[in-house]
Amino acid sequence: MEKSLDLPGPIEVQTINSADWTVPLAGLLNLKSAAAREAHLTDHPEPIHIFAHVVRHPQFGTYLVDTGVSQQLMDDPSGHGVSWVVRTVMPLDKIEMRNSTAQILARIPDGVQGVFFTHLHVDHISGMPDIPRAVPLYVGRGESTQTSLLNAFVRGTTTKLLEGKADLQEWSFRPDEGHKGLVVGDVVDIFGDASAFAISVPGHTPGSTAYVLRTPRGPILLTGDTCHTRWGWEHSVEPGSYTADQPTNRKSLLLLEELVRRHPAMDVRPGHQY
Numbered sequence: 001m002e003k004s005l006d007l008p009g010p011i012e013v014q015t016i017n018s019a020d021w022t023v024p025l026a027g028l029l030n031l032k033s034a035a036a037r038e039a040h041l042t043d044h045p046e047p048i049h050i051f052a053h054v055v056r057h058p059q060f061g062t063y064l065v066d067t068g069v070s071q072q073l074m075d076d077p078s079g080h081g082v083s084w085v086v087r088t089v090m091p092l093d094k095i096e097m098r099n100s101t102a103q104i105l106a107r108i109p110d111g112v113q114g115v116f117f118t119h120l121h122v123d124h125i126s127g128m129p130d131i132p133r134a135v136p137l138y139v140g141r142g143e144s145t146q147t148s149l150l151n152a153f154v155r156g157t158t159t160k161l162l163e164g165k166a167d168l169q170e171w172s173f174r175p176d177e178g179h180k181g182l183v184v185g186d187v188v189d190i191f192g193d194a195s196a197f198a199i200s201v202p203g204h205t206p207g208s209t210a211y212v213l214r215t216p217r218g219p220i221l222l223t224g225d226t227c228h229t230r231w232g233w234e235h236s237v238e239p240g241s242y243t244a245d246q247p248t249n250r251k252s253l254l255l256l257e258e259l260v261r262r263h264p265a266m267d268v269r270p271g272h273q274y
Helices: 034-038 071-075 084-089 101-106 149-162 230-234 246-262
Strands: 012-024 045-057 061-065 114-116 137-139 168-170 187-189 196-200 209-215 218-222 267-269
Touching: 012 101, 012 209, 045 101, 045 209, 071 101, 209 246, 218 246
Parallel strands: 061 114, 114 137, 137 168, 218 267
Antiparallel strands: 012 045, 045 061, 187 196, 196 209, 209 218
């Protein structure tokens, strides 16, 4: 991957703010970290965004990385499987729509050839009511089958949002030596032409995936929720209570930061702030 990263690539990427949201900072950042304590950070409502990234390849077509938010889901959350428990912890009433998934898709005349998920938390798949049934869906290995407390908490909602859609296809990341997780930093060449890469970054969820995309203006890194915030990226602080496995999340975060240090022209786009 790295041999080609600093060369101009063919991909165009548009990051679209689908919705504004406000959530507790303690979920987004590990406030017990040394950097957060030194900065005297305390929990408070933190403004974030819910993104959809439009990825255009000149030969293979247009894809989404994550889905944004469907207005259908906002109008009838329970009808789309968002349980009252999930709505209590993830307050949808604090979401302000900017560009619904349907509006984003309407601006892609030829439609999308697939959706690449960073992971399957509800805020990253909440545009699924607008995604056509036949569109292929791609996810990190084990993301849909591994269990964790957070994954179990939202599993019913996730299942409902994916119901009736295409089967999930997994990136072929290698398992670690103990077969208890995935190799941190394993890479898949998505199109086989060194233009787009999926990177295994487990921790936030078992199959979390980051994406590196080579554009004419240089490489772009989509961290997913391996890092939610700009401050977290700049201070090497992993997410807080929203993450399933903080030590592994931190390992994945540091791997991405080392990658960017080797390729300083890379445009870094954290999961919820840009």
